[in-house]
Amino acid sequence: MTAPADATVTWGVLLLGALLVSMGGLTLARSAATASAARRRTRAAAAVRTDLLDRLNRDEPAWDEWVATLDRTERTALEERLLAFFRRLSGGDRERLRALARELDLDERAERALRGGTRTERLRGLTWLAYLDVEVDPEELRARCGDHPTTRAAAARVLHEREHPAAAEVGTDLLLGAGEPLPVLGIDTLYQLHKLDPERLVDYAASRYGAWSESLLIQVLDVLAECDPVPSPVSLDWVADCLDASSPRIREAALRALADYGWRADVRRAANVGVLTRDPAPNVRIAAYRLLGEWEPEIAASRLADGLATDADARARLAAAEALYGAREVREDGRRGAERPAIPAGVEAWAWVVATEGGRS
Structure with a gap:
């Protein structure tokens, strides 16, 4: 009776060993494939960057011919590099890059993502819409991006980057209308919209600040502290009222927001x-x-x-x-x-x- 039992154990050990060897081989193969793909992406990114800079300096960049030669890895690398260039370049260079973006169908893809994509896809589409020559409708942005603070911030940023006439009005409402704390992009966009003339922000906050959370109110006060001062007729009584808030963080933020208003007698009296x-x-x-x-x-x-x-x-x-x-x-x-x-x-x-x-x- 002992021999069959020993044979069973032996076969079990052999099968386990074979399984472990197979799993080890698969792991090594997967690691090798991952490393190879990473090297391919690195080479593609370097080649695309060189070609992109070269073609930007040509009178005729022939974007269509170049794009037709690219494989999927190279197109992905090009899109990443293109987005980085959009953020750094302006003027004529940006216009030339928009022609390249059209060859990559980025404008149509961005619009499709905005209209029917997941939140991540909409954010990606909004990122491109901020730089591409695509008409943006503020009300469509409000309707399609109002469900989350990140999409609202991205939509407001699109309006600012595109210098839309309704950027300050619609962008401010997108950022603050829901009464939720702002993400980092939202804080910076609120500042960009109002840094030279914060009167609209001051008026908007005056009628709504009482319903805001502590976090959002402090964010708005901190943005106001960094903006240029508003002229004398614009009331800052609501900021002075924040000096009596129960939260010490709000009182502190209100003091910072009033730092540049010592020249206004009405502010000095109210505070x-x-x-x-x-x-x-x-x-x-x-x-x-x-x-x-x-x-x-x-x-x-x-x-x-x-x-x-x-x-x-x-x-x-x-x-x-x-x-x-x-x-x-x-x-x-x-x-x-x-x-x-x-x-x-x-x-x-x-x-x-x-x-x-x-x-x-």
């Missing part, structure tokens, strides 16, 4: 910044000290000096000293630039901070 130098949140006090330094360092010297002497947070004391000194960037030797004369008390304050904080470190 009781002095109260915020006693805010329980250190980051809010830091922002308040910095804002006072931007607006009125001479008039606010007593408040800043009080913060310097009594604030329990080391970073806040440093911010108060910098604001009192009259500049954000102070040299180690105590000298400063000539853009604003130093307040005598501030020079002494800075020396005190250097000595005190240096001794604590």
Whole structure:
């Protein structure tokens, strides 16, 4: 009875060994194929880039003849390189690249993706529509891209890149209408739409900010802080109201948004910044000290000096000293630039901070 059992075990071991060898062979073959494909893609990308640059410098690039010679790997490499060039080039070079894009059917493919693709496909199509010479309909973008923050941001970016007359109006509503936090592309697009004239953004936010989440409101305030100031008739009362928000992050963001408005008496009246130098949140006090330094360092010297002497947070004391000194960037030797004369008390304050904080470190 022992012999048949031993034979069974032996055959089982042999079969297991054969299976392991087969699996090892398949793994090696797959690895070799993957490495070969990667080398092929690398060679194709290098060759395509060289040919593309060469043809861009020709009077007649003969895009149609070139495209007809490319295999699938080379076409994929060309599309990736073309998108990179679109982002870097402008003027006549971009127009020549659009002719190449038409030979690759990228315009038609982008429109098909927008109208019937998955979210990933629509995003890819929107990326191309931002650069191709294809008519874009703002209302179609709104209808087909309103289901997700990433597609809304991409659609707004298309309108901005194409310099569409409705870019600011429709783009702002695409980005902010749903009341959801913005992706990175959305934040940058909101800034690009309003950086030179944020009046539309200010008016839009004034009637809606109360319904926004903390994250979205802070994003809008941070964008507003980077934009050029709006003229005096435009009300910023809603930003000043944010100084009373229960969230310290909102209060801090509102202070940053008002930094460039010290010249407006109505803003100075509406924003009781002095109260915020006693805010329980250190980051809010830091922002308040910095804002006072931007607006009125001479008039606010007593408040800043009080913060310097009594604030329990080391970073806040440093911010108060910098604001009192009259500049954000102070040299180690105590000298400063000539853009604003130093307040005598501030020079002494800075020396005190250097000595005190240096001794604590």
